[in-house]
Structure formats: C-alpha cells, structure tokens
Amino acid sequence: MRGFQAEKFCDIRTPFYYYDLEVLKQTLSSIKSAVSGLDNYRIHYAIKANFNPKILSFIAQEGLGADCVSGGEIKAAIEAGFQPDSVVFAGVGKRDDEIRYALSVGIGRFNVESPAELEVIDSIAKQIGVVAPISIRVNPNIAAHTHSNIATGHEDNKFGINYPDLPKLISEVQSLQNVEFKGLHYHIGSQILDMKDFIALADRINEINEELKSAGLPIGDINVGGGLGIDYQDPDANPIPDFAGYFAAFRNNLKYDGIVHFELGRSVVAQCGTLINRVLYIKEGINKKFAIIDGSMTELIRPALYNAKHKIQNISSNGAPTLYDVVGPVCESSDVFGQDISLPECHRGDFIAIRSAGAYGESMSSCYNCRPLPQGVFSDELK
Ligand SMILES: *Cc1c(COP(=O)(O)O)cnc(C)c1O
Numbered sequence: 001m002r003g004f005q006a007e008k009f010c011d012i013r014t015p016f017y018y019y020d021l022e023v024l025k026q027t028l029s030s031i032k033s034a035v036s037g038l039d040n041y042r043i044h045y046a047i048k049a050n051f052n053p054k055i056l057s058f059i060a061q062e063g064l065g066a067d068c069v070s071g072g073e074i075k076a077a078i079e080a081g082f083q084p085d086s087v088v089f090a091g092v093g094k095r096d097d098e099i100r101y102a103l104s105v106g107i108g109r110f111n112v113e114s115p116a117e118l119e120v121i122d123s124i125a126k127q128i129g130v131v132a133p134i135s136i137r138v139n140p141n142i143a144a145h146t147h148s149n150i151a152t153g154h155e156d157n158k159f160g161i162n163y164p165d166l167p168k169l170i171s172e173v174q175s176l177q178n179v180e181f182k183g184l185h186y187h188i189g190s191q192i193l194d195m196k197d198f199i200a201l202a203d204r205i206n207e208i209n210e211e212l213k214s215a216g217l218p219i220g221d222i223n224v225g226g227g228l229g230i231d232y233q234d235p236d237a238n239p240i241p242d243f244a245g246y247f248a249a250f251r252n253n254l255k256y257d258g259i260v261h262f263e264l265g266r267s268v269v270a271q272c273g274t275l276i277n278r279v280l281y282i283k284e285g286i287n288k289k290f291a292i293i294d295g296s297m298t299e300l301i302r303p304a305l306y307n308a309k310h311k312i313q314n315i316s317s318n319g320a321p322t323l324y325d326v327v328g329p330v331c332e333s334s335d336v337f338g339q340d341i342s343l344p345e346c347h348r349g350d351f352i353a354i355r356s357a358g359a360y361g362e363s364m365s366s367c368y369n370c371r372p373l374p375q376g377v378f379s380d381e382l383k
Contacts (some may be wrong), residue, residue, distance in 0.1 A: 001274060001353045002236075004315050008382045009351060015277045015295030017362050017376040019055065023239055023272040024358075028062045031268070034243040038251065040258060044088055046226050046265030047073040049359040052376045055269060056080030065108070067226070067263035071098030078105060088223065088261065090137060090185065092117075092158050099124050103132060111137045111185040111223070113160055115169055118179065125178035134173050135183040135223060136161055140204040144189035144197045144227065147306050159187070163208060170217050181218060183259075184208070187225025190266060195242075195249045198227075202253035209256065223261035224250060230270045232310055235356045241267040266359040273358020275300050275374070279314075279350045280329070289324050291346045296328025297335045299374045300354060300361045304334040311355040312338050319345030326352065330369050 003020050035041045044065035047056065051073065057080045060066075065086030066077035074087055089102050090111040099121055102110065112118050112134050125132040139160030155162055161169055173181040188201055201224060209219050228246045231238035246267075250260065277295035284290075302308035312326050321342045328335040337354060346352075365373050 001313060001315050001355070003379050003382075004351070004353070005382065006316060006351065009276060012276075012377055013375070014351075015275055015293075015299050016374050017052075017299075017357065018274045018276050019052070019358065019376055019378045020272050020274070021058070021379050024055070024058060024269065027240055027268055027272065028059065028064075030240050031243050031264070032062075034247045038247070040260055041247070042086075042259060042261045044086065044261060044263045045268055046263050047077055048363060049265030050269045050273070050361070050363050051076050052362055053080055054376065054378060056082070059268065065261075067265070068107075071095070071101045074098075074102055074105065074107060084108070088135070088185075088263070090187070094121075096120065096124060100128070103128055103130055107133075109133050109135050109182060109185075109223075111135050112169075112173075113137045115165075115172065118169065118172060118176070122176045122179045130178070132179045133182045134179045135185040135220065136166065136169055136173070136181075137185040137187070138163065138166055138208065140186055140188065140201060140208070142188050142197065142200050142204060144192050145194050146189045146191050146227075146229070147308075160185075166208070167212065167215055167217055170212070174218075181220055183220030183222060183261075185223040185225065185261075187263065188227055190227050191229040192227040193229040195245050198224075198246065198249040199253050202250055206253075206255045219256075219258075221259035221261065222254070222256055223263065224254070226263040226265050226267070228264060228267040230267055230356060230359075232308070232356045235271050235311060239271045241271075243267070268359075270356050270359035273356070273361055275354040275357040275361060277352045277354065279346050279348055279352060281348065282346055285325075288340075289322065291324040291326045291343065291352070293326060293328060293337075293352050295337075295352070295354065295374075296330040296369075296371065297332060298328075298330060298366050298368050298371045300337075300357055301364050301366070302360055303337050304332065305364075309338065310357060312341050312343065313353045313355065314343040314346055314350050315353050316350035317344040317346060319347075322346070330371070
C-alpha cells in the first residue's frame with residue numbers, strides 16, 4: 001500500500017482511516033480535465049460518502065458544489081466552505097426544521113420527492129418570506145446493474161416522482177407562490193460500472209424532455225445524480241475511476257444544451273481511504289483459520305450491509321500465503337471482511353489494510369458495542 005510506513009503508523013490507535021491526499025488530489029484533477037470545455041456542467045460532491053471536515057474543505061476548495069441529504073449535511077458543507085447556492089438538498093423525508101434551515105442559508109436547490117413535501121416547503125417559505133428554488137426528483141424507472149440496496153431508480157423504490165405524476169407536479173410548482181420551478185433531478189443508484197446504465201438514463205431523460213415539451217411544460221436544468229463505481233478488486237491498478245467514460249456517456253447521449261448537474265460521491269473519495277487495522281488473534285477453526293482484527297463493521301459496514309468485497313492486505317508480513325477468514329470483534333456473524341482470503345502469514349500485531357474504504361466507510365461508522373468512532377489520519381500529517 002502506497003504511503004505505508006510502519007514506524008509512523010505504530011503510534012496511532014487502530015482501527016483508523018488513512019487518507020492519501022495525493023490520490024484525492026489526482027481524482028479531483030481528473031474530474032476537472034474530464035469536464036474541461038463543458039461549461040454547462042456543474043459538479044457537486046455527495047457529502048454522505050465522506051463528511052470528514054478535512055476532506056470536505058479540500059473538495060470545497062476545488063470549487064465543487066455540495067449534494068446534501070439532511071440539514072446536518074448542509075451545515076457540515078457550509079462550515080467546510082461550500083457556497084450555499086451550490087448546495088442541492090435531496091431526500092424523501094425532509095423535516096420542517098431542515099427545510100427552514102436550508103431556506104435561511106439560501107441553498108441552491110430543493111430536490112423535491114413528493115407533492116406533500118412541495119406543499120410543506122411552500123408554506124415554510126411563505127412564513128419566512130422567501131421563494132424556494134425547486135427541482136423535482138423523477139424516478140426514471142431504470143433498474144441499474146448494481147446491488148439492490150443501492151439501486152434507487154426503479155418505480156418500486158421510495159425515491160422520486162413516477163413519470164405519470166410529473167406533469168401535474170410541475171404545474172403545481174408553477175401555481176404555488178413561494179416555490180419556483182428550476183429543473184429535474186435523477187439518481188439511479190450507486191457503484192455503477194456499466195456505462196450502458198448511464199446511457200439508458202440519458203435516453204430516458206431525452207424522452208421525458210420531449211414529452212414535457214410537447215405538453216408545453218418547462219424542463220429547467222437537469223441533474224443526473226451520481227453513481228459512478230470504482231474498482232474495489234484492484235485499487236492499485238485503477239486508483240482513478242473512469243470519469244472520461246462517465247461524462248462521455250452524457251455528452252454523447254443527452255440531447256440538452258442547458259445546465260447539467262452531477263452529484264458524485266463514491267468515485268471522488270473511495271480510493272483515497274484505507275481502513276488500517278491490527279491483527280489481535282489467529283484462531284484455528286475446524287475447517288478455517290480466522291484472522292481476528294481490531295477493526296469491525298462499526299468502522300466499515302459495507303461488507304455486512306451490502307455484501308461488499310474490499311481488497312484486504314497484510315502490509316506487515318511477507319510470510320507464506322495462507323487462507324484466512326478476516327473477521328472483526330463485534331457480536332454479529334456478519335462482522336466479516338472476507339472469507340478464504342489469501343494473505344502472507346498473519347501474526348498478532350500485523351497491520352491489515354482494507355482498501356478503497358474512503359466512501360461510505362467513516363461516514364457510516366457507529367458506536368455499536370460501545371466502540372469509539374474511528375479517527376481519520378491524513379498522509380500530510382505523517383510527515
Ligand atoms: C448518494 C447520492 C449520490 C451519490 O452517489 P454515489 O454513488 O456515491 O456517487 C448522489 N445523489 C443522490 C441524490 C444521492 O442520494
């Protein structure tokens with residue numbers, strides 16, 4: 001693993017997140033070059049992927065907007081230096097106090113997910129005496145090729161407005177006084193590697209735009225959401241996601257000249273983060289050998305929640321390759337990082353790196369079993 005220095009890691013309490021700022025920098029600059037010349041593209045970072053304050057301020061300095069799904073995320077984004085008018089706010093269950101807060105700081109867009117929510121935003125905006133900028137989140141009814149827990153664009157998911165209800169809702173936005181119709185929002189899911197899914201989204205948006213135009217309804221601007229996947233198997237070979245292919249899928253297929261918003265989360269931060277653990281015990285089972293490490297599902301829940309596979313490395317040993325089930329100490333049978341993983345022979349105290357953990361890792365950590373939250377350590381702090 002790049003940047004590993006045993007003597008510098010030794011004094012840090014494991015498990016911890018190690019963030020390689022060079023990787024984050026390269027990722028952000030390849031996003032920039034992939035969209036250079038596309039002046040109508042606006043890139044937002046999805047805060048929920050990782051809201052470590054240092055990561056947020058780093059990304060804010062690069063000039064990205066923020067995609068938020070709660071009032072707390074809006075606050076974190078603004079404190080980190082994101083411009084309020086670059087903030088978009090999605091989510092099926094926005095609370096009144098979150099709506100009020102978002103209006104008071106002047107966010108750029110509410111991505112509205114139901115008629116009931118629209119009425120509440122209108123009435124709160126009326127109380128404050130402002131007009132709320134509204135996009136409508138459309139459920140395009142596309143089944144993306146990803147894990148079912150992270151697919152969001154099918155009509156049976158809770159997200160967005162189904163197309164048959166869209167014309168009526170646009171008219172409703174136009175008829176209310178304290179909301180203004182600004183555009184349409186889509187987001188079909190996460191960890192999507194097949195560009196055909198994004199092309200299918202672009203095609204579907206073209207169809208919807210045509211239908212709205214012929215009904216005499218406005219489109220406003222388009223937000224295509226996020227979802228670009230990363231290489232979990234081989235992060236060293238592919239540290240930077242395929243941004244060129246991703247943006248080309250829209251550039252070549254979306255027939256639309258106005259402003260296009262993107263909301264990238266995972267693809268921005270996943271590869272810069274590694275969960276660093278230590279081996280506590282080696283335990284011999286009947287048919288298996290367990291490497292019990294001090295990290296668990298409370299630091300990184302993706303394997304337990306989505307059956308996700310992260311690359312696991314013993315970065316301390318160069319012993320003979322041996323098969324291990326790599327497991328954490330938490331009292332759940334799902335607290336397993338990998339089964340039958342070949343690692344150089346493990347010993348108590350060895351550092352175990354769980355790679356590609358920068359997205360939905362630290363941000364989803366919990367205190368289950370009264371475990372402390374993991375700290376984030378940055379490459380520039382180890383010099
Ligand atoms: C989570 C989310 C994103 C980011 O998804 P990634 O797969 O991390 O890129 C973008 N938009 C919305 C509305 C989201 O909920």
